[in-house]
Each structure stands twice: as C-alpha cells, then as structure tokens.
Amino acid sequence: MILDAKIPSGRLEDKWREHKFNMKVVSPANKRKYHVIVVGTGLAGASAASTLAELGYQVSAFCYQDSPRRAHSIAAQGGINAAKNYQGDGDSTYRLFYDTIKGGDFRAREANVYRLAEVSVNIIDQAVAQGVPFARDYGGYLDNRSFGGSLVSRTFYAKGQTGQQLLLGAYSSLSRQIGAGKVKMYPRTEMLDLIVAEGKARGIITRSLVNGQMQCFYADAVVMATGGYGNVFFLSTNAIGCNVTAAFRAYKKGAFFANPCYTQIHPTCIPVSGDHQSKLTLMSESLRNDGRVWVPQAKGDKRNPKEIPEHERDYYLERKYPSYGNLAPRDIASRSAKEACDAGKGVGPGGLGVYLDFADAIKRVGKKVVSERYGNLFDMYKQITDENPYEHPMRIYPAVHYTMGGLWVDYLLQSTIPGLFVIGEANFSDHGANRLGASALMQGLADGYFVLPYTIGNYLASEKPGSFSAFKTQGESDLQKAKERTQKLLDIKGKRSPSSFHKSLGHILWNKCGMARNKTGLEQALREIPALREEFWQDLSVPGTGQEFNQQLEKAGRVADFLEFGELLVRDALTREESCGGHFREEHQMPDGEAKRDDDNFSHVAAWEYHKDKDPALHKEPLVFDAVKLATRSYK
C-alpha cells in the first residue's frame, strides 16, 4: 500500500487556504443528518466535539473519566505557542513553522506543521473569547514568555495552569453543546474497539465503567482524540488512566501506527523516590527560564549543594550549548542529564537527579518575583519531596512525558481507515521526532477547533448519512468478541495484579527503549515483552466481575494492550537505525555524543500495518522538504 498523505499542491503558504476552498462542504441543512463519534475529551476531543456540534452535526462524545473536564490535557503547565508576534521580537508564522520542524529534528511533514503555525493565532483569539484568563501585563495586553527550543517569546500562559485553563475553555464549549442537546456525552465509558465495515469506520464498541455494560455506537465518522501512549513505560507524567487501547484497537482494525518510537522524555520531572512510585510529576519547563541546571564536577560528590563552590560545579547545558544554554530542547536536556548521571555525577537517591538551581535568579530578581513566576511549582515540589526549593536547589530527572508517534493520518487528519480521523496527541502528525514545549496544547486545539471540523466535511460530503445502519451485524460480532476478551481477563484467575505486569513492562521499556537505545537492548526487549505477555495471560488476577464498577478490570484491559503495543514500539526503535529527536540510538552518534541523523535512509515516516499471524509490515511515507533545508540540528 502506498501511503498518500494527500498534501495539497501549491506554495506552502497557500496550501491550507486553497485546500479549504477546494474541499467538499456539507450543506447546513444536511449536517444534522450526520452522526459523528468523538472519543476522548481532552483539548483535541472537546474542541472537536463542540465545534462539530456548533456546525450542526450530531455528536456523541466519550471519555473514560467521570467528567470531560478531567482529561489529562488539564495537567499541561507551561503554555501554548502562537505566532502572534505581540512582543514584536520578530516572530512569524514561518518562524514558528521553522522552529517546530527543526525542533522535531526534520521528521515532520512540512505542510502539516505550516498549517499548525498558521492557525495557532486563531487559537489564542478563540481561547480569549471563551474567557480563558491568560496572563496580562499592566497595560492589559496579553503577556508572553519564552520556552525551550525557541529564541522568541511566543508562549501564552495562565499561571502554571495553562493546560487546565484551555481545557476548561474547551470543556465549557462542550458543556454548552451538551446543555443544548447537540452533543450526547458518555463519561466513564471506554472505547474497546472500532467497528470497520466495507473498509470504512462505522462506529465503536464501548464499555461502561460504571456497570460494565458493553454496546455498539454507530456513526458516519469516528474521531479519535485518545491521547498518547506514554504509560506504556508504567512511570510517566501521564495520568494513571491514560492508555493506548483505543488507538491500538484501531491499529488492529487496519489503521497504520506511525513512528511509535518517538517518545519524549521531559527533562524537568521530580525524581523517583522509591519502588512504590505510581507516577512521575512534571514541573513546567518554564522553570528553565530562570533555573540553572548543574551537577557536581566530581563523581559521587555527596556534599550539601550549597557547600559545593562555584568552580566545582558543572553547568553542563550552559557549557555544551552556549547559545540556548538551559533552554536547549527537551530531548537534548534530558539526554544530557542522563549522561551526567551515567557518569556518576547524579545527585539524590540512587544518583538519579541533577540540580535545577534558582539561587542566582533569586539573587537577580528577588524571591518575590521568583515566587510570582513559579510559586505554585515550588509549592508542588515541596509537597512531594519535603524540600524547600527557595533554600535548596531542586532535584530533577527526565521522565516520559509525551509521545510524538501515533496513528498515521494524512493532511486531512484521516487515518488509513476512511472515516476514522485521529487528532491531538493520538496522531503522529506535527511534531516529528521531538515536540517543542508549549506545542502540544497548540496542536490539540488546532486539530479540534480549526482543522478537523473542515476536513471531516470533505469525507462526509461523499458519504450517504446513516449508511452505517447496514453494518450492524458486523458491530454485533465485534461486540461479541470484545465481550469474550473482557471475560477472558476475568477467567485467568492467576496470582499477579494488573499493576505488577504493567510495572514489569515499564521496566523493560525504560531500560531498553528509554532515553538511549541500542540494538542489543532492543532485541532483548523484543524477547522479554512476548514472554511477559505470555505470563500475563497465564497468571493475571482480576477480582470481581465484568458487570460492575471494576477498576482492576479496566486496568487489566489496558495493560493487555500495552503488552502488545510495547513490542511495536521496540520494533520501530530497532528499525530506525539513526538518532533523531527523542529517539537516540547509541550506535548512531557524533563523536561529541550528539545525535546523528541519517537523512539519506530515514527521512521518512515509519507506518506500521497490523497482520494477524505475522510481524507487522512497515510502510514508509517519504518526507519531502521544499521550504526548509535539512540541516544538522544545532543548539550550540
């Protein structure tokens, strides 16, 4: 199968505008005849569901949380980028586009990224109109800050809770449509399968988490906004419930999965405190605006950091990347921290941490200003570690945070299954091999408010509304299979809890497919994961029944999919014989330890196709760069 990204022809600047004009449009009177399912109600899902309803479509929205307001977009702290150039520092659509392409290590599609930069400005307008309380300066104008991987101030923020405010904005829009009866909302409901008939997406199978009832929902198109798969590593900054199930089931139904090995490890997380740890907490990257990262120069230096004199400290980011310094992109900052710790210079328990020091900032601008900027983050740090960051430098360590990979989509955000659209973190489209800070919120909302609502019309315009009703037998048979699978989990009656398997899987992936990967490790992982999966299906213990609220059963289903998906991730990492962005292969590095990309052989999207009884098949979508020149990414 040849992957057709359906990138419109024409100049980069004109593609989206012209394409919007050229697309087919559903007339206002016909829109209400179409039924669209939206799975997931984070930034992408909530904004898409509300916008589709505003346009007149009938929408059903699903989320596993008890309320759409709790989707994990809510946890994004730092901000959202937009090429508004309000600060007059030379920002432009092109610069945001270029920064994103470069930040992604030249592994993203030019046309998608340009469109993202273009609509970024509309997002800010939209959010402000909804009442999102972005930070303002004393004149009443919107304030901006700078963020990792960028040399201009283009990040809009609402204290340290930008994700929360944007999500609540989208949630309020969605709530308005629910209140108006235009969106039917199904909270505490999870998607267990995609119904595909005659090659098109026709609906989904769901399970109510409250009473276990499983049923089919049919629609003229399905939109998946189901987030990333970072929890495959067990410990990540994702919410406990984040999972790959919906995306993986769609993959098994024929949607290609692209670039699963592109995982982002965020540099500023609170280090692990013990074996009981259930999740990692991220602290906004904005901390790196004022905090200085360092480790002691001597190995195993256990002195109190305040007793370590300046000349015995290694401010390694400032040393290695003088122009960006502490603001180097995430992948670079993370890998540098790992290098320092691998060299025995790490601090804190287990030597898995580096300092992020605010002493200079406090000296420069005063404690009050530092507290205004980061007070809530400092409080959170203190709450978790019992250490006061005003007095004692923070300890940070990288943690899995975001996944750039996802279901393959074309320019129209449609997967390889017609009628299945994938938006937000769940797709692979815009960040290449590494995402810049403050771009996730941008992409989620761009997809949901300003891209999908147009592109889905193009598909629906050539579909007869309600044609899904011809495929209900297919749905019933899928439903039966989903029921059997759920029952199978309950029937194992072994000894180990779902969490314990999840933890074991996480260990394998973090150690062998984490911040740095090599062939030997990956090949080991490819043996260990299937063995663990085997054990899972032999020795899992899920108490209770399937006809009730059963959190262990939910977890078991998700872990089962992670156990299969993890293998795909490792396979992709093994196949990509280069280092780029979040994917670092130890065999492919420069003499100074920097990532060594291989544009001749790997300037493509790796899209995986599921096969039932054999290994997945790799399809390549070549990446063509017309507007930018491929260059070695340098932040020195």
Next chain:
Amino acid sequence: MKLNLHIWRQKDKNAAGQMKTYTLDGVEESMSFLEMLDLLNEQLIAAKDEPVNFDHDCREGICGACSLVINGTAHGPQEAVTTCQLHMRSFKGQSDIYIEPWRAKAFPVVKDLVVDRSAFDRIIQAGGFISVNAGGVVDANTFLISKNDADKAMDAAACIGCGACVAQCKNASAMLFVGAKVTHLASLPQGQVEKKERVLRMVKTMQDEGFGNCTNTLDCEAVCPKSIGVSHIAKLHREFLAASLTTTSNS
C-alpha cells in the same frame, strides 16, 4: 508504618455500605496517600479479596478526580492539597485512618469511595460558559483586561471541580464551586453579555441537583485544594441578587 484503615465499602449505588477495617504494614512516609491505597489493593488482590475502588487519575493535583474524606476532612489534614498530593509523612505517629467518600445527596456513591459528580457538569452545562462558536472571533488583544482583573479571574478559574467544598460543608452546599465559575466569567469583559442569565441558570440547576445551601461556615475554603475563597460566594450572592431582581425573562 503500620496502619489500621477504616474504609467505606459499598457495592453499588443502591447497596447499603459500611466501614470495614484493614491492617496495612510496610507503609513508607514518602508514599503518597493513593500509593498507600495501591499497596493495600495489591495486598487485597494477593489475598483474593476485593480491592478498594477510588477515583484518581492525574495524581498531580490538577484533574480533580481524587476525592477522599480522610479522618473527617476532605482531602485530608493538609491545607491546599488534593488527596493525591498528600503524603504519608503527614500521618506520622497515627495508627488509625478513616477513609470515606464525599457524602452528599447530589453526589451518590458509585462504588466504595467513588462518587458520581455529574451534577457539577450539569451546573456548567446550564450556563458556565461564554456562548462563542469556533472561528470568527476578534483578535485576542481587542479586550484589554487589567492585570488585576485577569488575576482575579484566574484565581477563580483555578477550581478543579473536585467537590471537596461540597464534601466538607455541613450543608453539602455547592456554592463555592458555582461562585468560582460565576466570578471567573463575571470578572472578564467577555463574560458580561450573558452574566445575568448565567448566574440565574447555574443557581437554579444547583438547587435542582439537591445541593444544600451556604451558611457561611467557611469550611469549604478551608479544604479547597486550590484555596478558592468564600469571597467568590459573596460575589455569587451579589451577581444573583442583582440578576434576579432586575431580569424578567424566564430563563
């Protein structure tokens, strides 16, 4: 640490529940409260017993899912944190911990410690928004908003919808939740157009959902993990009184 945990167990919405006691050893001070419950559940699963169900998701204090009344206080003994951010070091020297769900007619128990808070969603659906469709809005800097107003709106908007205010209030009142949303939107120029209808509809839904009423005891602000103050309830009072006395429409 070794603990006696007294936990509310309830099979489903309609079943009668009761407190059950479990003994848990090996609790470390650096564990979060929910990690302590994870440990208990691992132990229960190993013993082929029913694990305890409780709501939780982000575990970083922002999604608002976690919702436990611990020793009689919503989100436990520490000020301005959610249950998920509470650590066992706060329980040094204690051997008995009582864990109950939010209790309110408007928040029926789903199972064990899990409650149904969809009443909050319905309040927002009734009017907790600005009616604006995607696209076709003015440039973001068209509204100049003083830093003071923007900050005020942000403080109110910080609500995570956890429901601790309801859980702690002796009357199970939702006025802090409603007040925070009303204040957020009424503090901004964008929110002025609909402000009267908004407050009237939200208050009506709040009543219809069966929440109690504020008697100014201040317990809500004391347990709010985001430190949202009762001045927002005062603002709600002003907005509601002004709107209800000056509007004639039947919204």
Next chain:
Amino acid sequence: MQRTFSSPIGMKAVMAVTGLAMVGFLIAHLAGNLLVFAGPEALSAYARGLRKIEGILWVMRSGLILSVFLHIASGIRLSLLNQRARPQKYAVKKRVKSTFAASYMLLSGLVILSFICFHLAHLTFRLTHPEFAALDPFDIYQMMMISFKSPVLCLFYSVSILLLMLHLNHGIASLFQSLGIWHGNINKFVQVLGAFLSFALGIGFLSIPTAIFFNLVQ
C-alpha cells in the same frame, strides 16, 4: 422577585436583612435597659418617653415582628433543605474552619426564640409574676429587681443571653457575606465587627441580671 426569594441565596439575603434589623433593635433595646444602672427614675422616664412616640414605635414593632417571622421562616426552610442535602452522615467528621457558633445556628436560634417568648410573657405582658400588677406599669426597674433576685430566672436569662451572643457571633459577620459584602480587606473588618458587636451586646445584656442578682444595682 419571586425567583429571588424562593432561591436559597434570596432566603439568605432575607435572613441577613432581618438579622440586621434585629441587631439594630438589640442595640436600642440594650441602650434603654442599661438605664437601670442610672436608677429607677431614669428607666421609668425612658419607658414613659417611649409611650410618647407610640405611633413610630408601632411601625418599628411591626417591622421587628415581621423580621422575626421572616428570619425564622427562612432559617427553618433553609435548614430543612440543608438536612436533605446529606442523607448519609460521615462516620468521622471534623470542623476545619467553621466555628462552634456556625455549626449550631439553628439550635441557638430556636432556644433564643423560646427565650423571646418567655421574655415577652415576663416583662411585656407580665404574665409570669402576679406581683407586677401592684406596681406602676412604668416601674420596669422594680420588676427587674424582683425578677433577677431569683437565681433560676437570672440563670435562665444569662444562659439565653450567652446563646444569643453565640448566635450573633456567627450571625453578624455572616449577614455581610450573605449580602455579598465579603471582599479583600472588608472581610477582616466584618469579622472583627461581628466579634466585637456580639461580645458587646452579650456583655451588655448579661450585666443587667447579674448585677441585680449580686446586688450591684441600688
């Protein structure tokens, strides 16, 4: 209007306004009664003086009676709604910021109501002490002297006044909150005002029966 007063916020506003009226009455009532310390003539003169403005007095009395009625009616209605809002009680429940006074407003209110009934029967309608009939109707002084020498009556008044103090302690600050006056620095002032007024009124009223009981009034 109907929407305002059928809603809990409207009912709270009613409680606040009527509460404020009653606090006003209490201040005036206390000021008059403290004349007991100035001797029998002063108190009788005050009582006679009041009689001269009977017309205005009746207007104020009607306002007061209406306030009492509305205050009680709204209070009970709100309480009933509040009871219903939590059918299943907590096994363990702590007060965090709320005071003892705030937690028992209904109870203190109901006790005060029964006190008021007695108080009216006692000193307004004079049904409790037949010996009052022999006195000059304006000789309030003598009536008080007779009454508060009795330890039972003195104790009953004192306890009731203490409960009133408790009720006001929460009520005065709370009425500002109910009327939407609770903001920034104002709430500190309101809380201090509430504490001060309730304390001052309480001590003031308490001083009368106790002083008489302990023979401190000649």
